[in-house]
Amino acid sequence: MRVALGFKAHSGWAALIGVGERDGDVEMTDRRRIALVDEEWQKQPYHAAEHLRSAAARDTVARGIDAAKKGAVRELQAAIARAHERHEDVSACAVLVGNPMPEWSVDEILAVHFRMHKAEGVLFRDVLLHAAAACGLRPVAVPEKASADDRGLQRTIEKLGKSAGPPWGKDQKDAARAALIALKNPIASRS
Numbered sequence: 001m002r003v004a005l006g007f008k009a010h011s012g013w014a015a016l017i018g019v020g021e022r023d024g025d026v027e028m029t030d031r032r033r034i035a036l037v038d039e040e041w042q043k044q045p046y047h048a049a050e051h052l053r054s055a056a057a058r059d060t061v062a063r064g065i066d067a068a069k070k071g072a073v074r075e076l077q078a079a080i081a082r083a084h085e086r087h088e089d090v091s092a093c094a095v096l097v098g099n100p101m102p103e104w105s106v107d108e109i110l111a112v113h114f115r116m117h118k119a120e121g122v123l124f125r126d127v128l129l130h131a132a133a134a135c136g137l138r139p140v141a142v143p144e145k146a147s148a149d150d151r152g153l154q155r156t157i158e159k160l161g162k163s164a165g166p167p168w169g170k171d172q173k174d175a176a177r178a179a180l181i182a183l184k185n186p187i188a189s190r191s
Contacts, residue, residue: 006179009124012043015171034075046116072131093132094140094182140182
């Protein structure tokens with residue numbers, strides 16, 4: 001069975017939903033919360049660097065981003081391994097993304113508190129897309145508002161939730177939407 005993984009990222013973690021299609025029926029193949037970092041400060045590396053001198057701040061942010069990349073690759077490799085154990089072929093990794101962020105430097109981000117929040121939000125979406133490419137999957141950046149009003153897609157998400165049981169909140173629904181978009185559209189745009 002061909003499978004797509006969908007993610008809804010947060011600071012330091014993400015909701016993961018795997019979906020596959022068999023004989024025209026869509027089914028959930030994986031559902032979990034994954035940790036993208038190991039240490040508390042890595043959830044907000046810009047905040048951790050906020051009061052440091054410029055060089056130390058840049059180093060702290062770089063170490064936080066590196067840790068998040070490694071964590072995302074580790075978790076995606078584990079998801080792919082679980083799928084392979086079930087004889088599934090993971091074809092894509094879809095991540096819900098928001099508006100792009102300007103190309104600010106670390107110093108520019110740290111100068112405005114709101115920018116730190118924006119950068120950390122973008123960071124965890126970006127590391128998941130990076131991990132998809134690093135694992136040989138098709139990375140698919142799905143705009144947060146994409147297909148939100150597609151009634152057929154919403155019915156499929158509701159059906160998946162009923163079959164899975166709780167928890168089936170907004171994070172799981174959003175991750176499922178991303179996965180379904182990637183599964184149903186094999187030529188969806190790469191990030």
